Amino acid sequence: MASVPDAARRPRRDALQNRAGIIAAAHVALAHDPRASVDAIARQAGLSRRALYGHFDDRDALIRELVAEGAQRFNAVAAGIDDPDPRVALARLAARLWREAAHVQVLAAIALDDAHLEETAAALAPLRRAVVRIVREGQDGEVLRTDVAAPTLARLVEETARTVITRVDASSPDAQGLAVRAVLSIAGLSWRETADVLDAHPDLLTGADEAASE
Structure with a gap:
């Protein structure tokens, strides 16, 4: 027979697992269909609509949770940028953010659309x-x-x-390079200067910089 403390902990553990399952299911469902309904997300999670509403008041509340989760990852990327050359720092930031967003491009686009831009900006x-x-x-x-x-x-x-994140196909071979070049261009570098930065730091577009820091 389970002890009282064990019995008290189990519902809390189950609730946390269900919440995590809903968030994971939302990632999958929305990646497949950005307009996925609460019902579709609940089915993906293997839960009832009522069970989902036990964790999130509505679809917008779930989207806000996904935005907050993504923002934490983006903020962590920014915190790891420490290049002394601002041009390299900006290029590295753009490259790392692109790699982070490319895995969840549909969700990134949802977070960055006009309907959620204000809360996304605050989270970021x-x-x-x-x-x-x-x-x-x-x-x-x-x-x-x-x-x-x-x-x-x-x-x-x-x-x-x-x-770039919302409009460029993440599967394009040079999507990441385009993101970095676009950011450096608007920051004032010519295409030749941008090429010089990338040639001098080939790790920027390969992800080797992140692997080396782990």
Whole structure:
């Protein structure tokens, strides 16, 4: 016979497992169909609609949870960027974010659409601060464009990255390279300067930089 403490812990453990299963199922269902309903997500999770509503008030609440989860991963990427050259830092940030988003491109597009952009922006505050910092350092060192104020330029970089993530096919062979080149271009580098940065740091587009840091 289960002890009272064991019996008390079991529902909590089951609830956590169900919640995790719902989130995992939402990833799968929404990747297949960005308009997947609560019913479809519940079926994917092997639960009833009522069971899902026991964890999330509605579909928007579940989407907000996915946005928050993704934002944590993006913020962690930004926290790991420490290159002294702002051009390399910006390129590395763009490359790593692309690799992170490419695995869940549909979900990233949902998080970045107009309906969720405000809450996504709030969740990504650490990432946004990192972009502003890199831009300021680049402007101070005169290696990034200075004709636009740092906050505005950082916003332009964000919007460029957002467009690439939501519009470019992740399966395209040079999708990641396009993301990095687009970001560096809006930041003020010519295509030749961008090529020089990528040639000098071939690890940027291969993921070797991340493997070496593990």
